[in-house]
Amino acid sequence: xxxxxxxxxxxxxxxxxxxxxxxxxxxxxxxVMSLAVLNEGRDLPxxxxxxxxxxxxxxxxxxxxxxxxxxxVLKPLYDAIGTRLHPQGRKDRDVVVREAxxxxxxxxxxxxxxxxxxxxxxxxxxxxxxxxxxGDDVGTPVIAIDGGQAFFGPVMTxxxxxxxxxxxxxxxxxxxxxxxxxxxxxxxxxGPIFT
Numbered sequence: 001x002x003x004x005x006x007x008x009x010x011x012x013x014x015x016x017x018x019x020x021x022x023x024x025x026x027x028x029x030x031x032v033m034s035l036a037v038l039n040e041g042r043d044l045p046x047x048x049x050x051x052x053x054x055x056x057x058x059x060x061x062x063x064x065x066x067x068x069x070x071x072x073v074l075k076p077l078y079d080a081i082g083t084r085l086h087p088q089g090r091k092d093r094d095v096v097v098r099e100a101x102x103x104x105x106x107x108x109x110x111x112x113x114x115x116x117x118x119x120x121x122x123x124x125x126x127x128x129x130x131x132x133x134x135g136d137d138v139g140t141p142v143i144a145i146d147g148g149q150a151f152f153g154p155v156m157t158x159x160x161x162x163x164x165x166x167x168x169x170x171x172x173x174x175x176x177x178x179x180x181x182x183x184x185x186x187x188x189x190x191g192p193i194f195t
Contacts, residue, residue: 002033002130002142005058005078006051008192009155010141011086014078016156017143019165026169030075032066033127033140034059054093057114058085061097063123064113065106076104087194143172151176151183158193 001017003010017028036055044052058081065073080100084090098111113119130142133150144150160168175181 001028002031002126002140003078004033004035004055004140005062005081005085006035006055007140008086008194009139009153011082011194012157012159012192013141013143013154014082015159016154016165016168019159019161020169023163023166024169028075030071030078031126031130032059032062032074032123033130033142034123035140037124037127038131038136038139057093058097059123060113060116060119061101061110063119063126064110064116065101067119067122068110069106073104073106077101077106080104086192145173145176149176155188157190158195 001010001014003014005011014030017026020026021028034055036052036059039048039052062074062077062081065077077100080103081096084096084100085093090096094111094114097114098108101108101110130140130144130150131138133144134142134152138152140152142150142152143154154168154172156168159165175184
């Protein structure tokens with residue numbers, strides 16, 4: 001799964017996949033993509049542009065942590081950042097990132113990466129891997145099963161738990177295995193429900 005920690009819909013999908021790992025023989029590889037990179041050069045409303053400018057910080061910190069400590073830190077750090085941003089509704093991203101680093105036992109100095117482009121090449125490469133699999137008219141999250149065909153989503157709320165999560169995985173795995181299957185979609189009528 002590719003995620004941007006700023007995206008509440010990616011957060012919901014990550015909660016689902018965390019449940020899927022408990023009830024199915026699935027091992028999720030967590031990878032970073034970036035809404036800021038995705039939206040570079042696009043004409044955006046000013047409030048969304050400000051959000052995209054702020055979105056650089058958390059993904060840069062994730063990439064710096066990965067460079068320093070390996071892939072295994074991505075999920076715990078994502079969980080710590082995402083819990084503060086989404087269910088807790090915290091807005092001060094600098095404080096959120098610093099607290100998250102402390103929670104997972106990483107140096108708070110990694111927060112300095114938020115304003116540095118030192119890991120942007122790796123960030124862009126991780127983002128490009130997702131886009132190369134799924135195409136460029138999507139956002140986050142992106143899921144690829146066994147390195148095969150990738151899809152945007154699924155987008156859901158609330159995230160199912162237990163066997164409901166497993167049944168959704170079974171169906172998702174089935175439909176995405178069909179050559180020529182492209183999308184299912186309907187209009188979202190509510191925002192994310194963080195339970």
